[in-house]
Amino acid sequence: MPFIAFDCEGPLTLNDNAFEYCKFLVPEGHKFFKQVSRFDDYLADIQKRPGYKPGDTLKLILPFLKLFGATNQSLREFSKKTLIFLPKTPEVLRDLKKILPTFIISTSYKPYLEALAETIDFPMEQIFCTEVDLDKVKLSKEEAKVLEKLYQEILSFPPIEFPLKASSPSDLPTELLEVLERMEEIFFEIIWNLEIGVFLREVNPIGGEEKARACKLIAEKLNLPLSEGFYTGDSITDMQALSLIKENQGISLAFNPNRYALKTGEFYGLSKNGLIFKDLVKLFIEGGKEELERFVSFGDYEFQKIPNEPEVFENLLKKCEEFRKIVRGALIGDLG
Template structure:
């Protein structure tokens, strides 16, 4: 019996819960989140900082969410009020989980996934997500002053833009590299050693290697190989899971993806609703991966293998990222 695992935000929902909550809680929170998200891309994909993984943005922003009054209750209430599914997903996901073991592997905070599970009656024991307790820390007056100053400093930097072809820190402009190195100092020397730094020291977002590890746990619990697995992701946090499935002859699907997901998946899909997943999963159950290898669609949705030729791939990246922004909005669609 095969299994299917979905990333949440993108394939299933239109939200970026952490981004939206930051925008709601913090002045200029949308810009602050984008700065930290681009810093995350740099650490994970360019510098490859040891012990750092894609998605750790979600722990980096926690001290500042706390600064502006975030609580467990406010995050739960915000998540319930703002939850927004990709069209057709509630009914499609219900149908799929009646056909095959179905899981959600999400970098998002647990209260958001609890809101989703409650809305569509999806079992929480089939969800992997980021555990967080915003109420565990009380900020001292001294730490409030430090965080306020650092928050304004990060906002004062020019908008961080990582050059597309950069593969190492030496590829970056010197002014940009200075900003990124200062941000490393801010998070991993200054905040790390504060009491509120417990968020950085202890929170373990489910991104990167953690998503691959979740796939491993699913495979072992069901006693099935990765060749019987089907993983759907859309961003940098999904790269390790997509690679794991691809290298082990499973299905790796980049859905409405950005560049990061597209370059690690075997297949890609563009769709305005979730009906595509029902079609693809049924085909996978009936014919295995071979059925998807020979399937191409440009009618109700676009589906085929990711091209290997460089120029064709770059054109596809532009197409996918533009489509992604249309579906999820420019601010969310532009995040790593």
């Protein structure tokens, strides 16, 4: 019996909880979050900073959330009020967990996953997510002044955008590198050494290698090979999990993906509802990976293997990113 593991935001829900909470709480929070998210993309995918993983945006923004009044209770209440599922997903999850071990591996904060689990009666013990305690540290007046100045400075930077083919810092213009180097100083020298920097030093977002590690833990717990794994993700935080399952001949599905997930998965799916997962799991259980390799759909949803030909891939990438923005909204769909 195989197992399935979902990223949460994208495949299951339409939210980007951290982005939405930042937008709600922080003045110009949407702009601020996007700057930090782009910085995260740079560290993880272009600079390839040792020890840094995709999704660490969620710890980088914590001192600033605290600056603008974030608390555990506020985050819990906000998550409950704003939770939005991809249509049909709650019913599909209820059905799937009856027929095979079903897990969620999410970079999102735990209060958001608790709201999801409570809403659809999903067991928290089958969810991996980012533990955070916003009430852990009291922000001093002195450190609040420092963070306020840094917040204003980050907002003052020009929008961070990367050339499509950028794969190392040498591919970036000098002006952009200067901004990115200053942001490294802000987060890893100034904030890191403040008391509020405990969020950067100790919070461990479940992204990148942590998602791959979760897949390994699931397989070990179930005494199954990773070839029996089915992982679904949509963004940069899913790359290592998608790669791990793909390398072990399981099913790695880039769902409504951005460029990072599409270049890493083996299959792709485009859908405005969750019924696609029920169909694909049924095929996997009945006929294994070979059945999915033969299956192609352009009906109610789109599914097939990701093409290797560069021109065909680039055309598909444009299609996926446009579809992603339609389903999740332009602001969220444009994030890494």
